[in-house]
Amino acid sequence: MPSSLPDYDSLPRRSGLPCAWDVWRPGGDVFGCLNLLTEERAAEAARLVKRGAVFPLDWSMGLPDPPLFNRSRYSHDITGSETSVGHDDVLDGWNTQSSSQWDGFRHVCNPPARLEQPGTGHFGGVDDGDHGIHHWAQRGIVGRGVLADVARWRDAQGRPIRYDEPDAVTAAELTACLADQGTEVAEGDVLLVRFGWVGWYETQSQDVRDRLAERSGLVAVGFEAGVNLARTLWNLHVAAVGTDTPGFEAWPLGQGLSREDVEAYRSEQVRLHEIFAHTVLLPMLGLPLGELFALEALADDCAADGHYGFMVTSAPLNLPNGVASPPCALAIK
Numbered sequence: 381m382p383s384s385l386p387d388y389d390s391l392p393r394r395s396g397l398p399c400a401w402d403v404w405r406p407g408g409d410v411f412g413c414l415n416l417l418t419e420e421r422a423a424e425a426a427r428l429v430k431r432g433a434v435f436p437l438d439w440s441m442g443l444p445d446p447p448l449f450n451r452s453r454y455s456h457d458i459t460g461s462e463t464s465v466g467h468d469d470v471l472d473g474w475n476t477q478s479s480s481q482w483d484g485f486r487h488v489c490n491p492p493a494r495l496e497q498p499g500t501g502h503f504g505g506v507d508d509g510d511h512g513i514h515h516w517a518q519r520g521i522v523g524r525g526v527l528a529d530v531a532r533w534r535d536a537q538g539r540p541i542r543y544d545e546p547d548a549v550t551a552a553e554l555t556a557c558l559a560d561q562g563t564e565v566a567e568g569d570v571l572l573v574r575f576g577w578v579g580w581y582e583t584q585s586q587d588v589r590d591r592l593a594e595r596s597g598l599v600a601v602g603f604e605a606g607v608n609l610a611r612t613l614w615n616l617h618v619a620a621v622g623t624d625t626p627g628f629e630a631w632p633l634g635q636g637l638s639r640e641d642v643e644a645y646r647s648e649q650v651r652l653h654e655i656f657a658h659t660v661l662l663p664m665l666g667l668p669l670g671e672l673f674a675l676e677a678l679a680d681d682c683a684a685d686g687h688y689g690f691m692v693t694s695a696p697l698n699l700p701n702g703v704a705s706p707p708c709a710l711a712i713k
Contacts, residue, residue, distance in 0.1 A: 383567050388611040395492035397653065398610070399664045401504050409504035410515040412485065412666020416568035416619045417523045425524040425691040429712050435678040437622070437692075437709040438480045439578060444672075446593035447478040448626050454478070476704045482620075482696055483662060483669045484513040486703040490663040491652060503666045512701035516668075523619060524569050525692030525711055526558075529679045531576030533557040541601050543580040548604035548630035551612035563688045567617040570692045572711075574675040575601045578624040602630035605657040614665055621661075622670025622707070629657050670707055678711050687713065 391398035404415040447453055454474035460467045477483070485503040494501025500508040530549055531541050533556070541547055554573065558565060565571060577600060581589070591597040602625045603609050613621060621628075634655040653660040661667045682688045691712040696705035 383617050385567070385617055388614040391614075394664070395490065395496045397490070397492070397660060397664050398614070399493075400614075400666050401664075403666075405504075407504075408506055408510075409666065410485065410506060410511060411519070412503055412668065413617075413619050414516060414519070414521065414666075414668060416617065417519075417521060418568065421524065421568045422522040425522065428524060428689055428691050431713055433681065433713045435681065435690075435711040435713070437572075437673050437675065437678070437694075437711060438706055439672055439674040441479050441706070443479055444581060444589060444592070444626075446590060447475065448593055448598060449477075450595055451475040451478045476697070476699075476702065476706065477671075480672045480674060480706055480709075481670065481704050482513070482516070482622075482694070482707050483658070483671070484511065484516065484696075484702060484704050485662055485666070485668075486511040486513075486701070488658040488662045490659050493663060501663060503663045509701060512699070513696050513705045514698050514700045514702060517696045517698035517705070521570070521620065521692075521694035521696070521707075521709075523692060524566065525690050526563055526565055526569050526571055527675070527678060527682050527688045527690075527711075528554055528557050528563065528571065528573045529561065529682065529688070530554065530557050531574050532679065532683060533560060536560075541576055541580075543577060543601060544599060545601075546599050546630045546632055547601040549575065549601065550604045551608040554603075555612060561688050562686075565616045565618060569616075569618050570694075571613075571616065571618045571621045572670075572673060572675060572678075572692075573621065573623045574679045575623060575625050576676075577601055577626065578672060578674055579676045598626065598631050600626045600631040602627055603657060605629045605633070605653070605655050607654075609657055610653075610660045610665065613661065613667060618667070620668040620670065622673045622709075624673050624675045625671060628669050628671055629655075673707065673709070681713065685713075 489501035
């Protein structure tokens with residue numbers, strides 16, 4: 381059915397960029413594209429369950445190890461002793477973005493919006509401290525999920541993903557993959573994109589894992605940032621996008637640019653969105669982003685039965701004013 385939402389180029393602009401701050405709930409929206417997850421769509425998604433096959437989408441909390449982007453490694457202590465009647469868990473130094481994660485709207489602001497608009501540059505014009513993953517937790521994330529298996533599609537094209545390079549996958553490749561799968565994306569779907577990075581990482585030696593954990597040594601596949609990506613994802617009118625990559629965008633940022641150009645984009649900030657899609661997708665469009673989702677088993681099943689749609693559920697942490705959360709997500713077929 382045709383969408384009642386404006387297309388990307390018809391959105392009102394703030395700080396020179398298309399902006400969805402007032403599309404659903406003018407003046408203080410904390411849900412963004414999650415507003416598309418209606419009760420009716422949740423009920424339709426439930427009707428997709430035929431076999432009762434369940435695919436957990438959270439990776440081990442202990443992976444990657446060491447954590448990426450200089451994030452802390454948590455310690456796990458068990459209370460009591462072997463003779464105690466019971467035990468408790470105690471986690472120390474745990475970063476909610478050290479493994480599978482939803483990026484909440486506190487995670488990234490848009491620098492030009494912060495400078496040129498009232499507020500802190502976070503989605504909806506909502507103050508930094510008023511956002512929080514608890515808002516998402518209190519409504520839950522339930523709907524139809526669809527998988528774009530870009531890694532398998534690239535294999536079929538004779539262009540396998542290059543995991544030891546910053547392989548930047550374009551928006552056009554995403555739509556071509558969906559078309560070749562015969563997968564139609566409907567308004568309000570949760571789009572999951574498999575690049576195969578999590579599966580690749582699990583096969584790597586500790587030496588490789590240690591190198592990737594160094595910020596200067598991280599090289600990873602992901603999306604090519606820029607207007608085409610923002611336009612494509614918005615015009616699909618999905619509720620959220622989750623990937624199995626470390627940073628959503630290919631890393632390091634700014635593929636195809638010189639180091640001088642990348643530094644100029646970073647310092648100017650007004651052009652930062654051209655290499656760092658987070659600064660448009662989260663704060664301007666209100667599109668939740670997932671990273672390091674465990675998609676291998678789900679992808680194998682979709683390839684085997686030819687069905688790339690399923691019910692998806694996610695229960696983020698009810699953490700007041702939290703920045704991010706493990707997805708606590710399931711795909712059910």
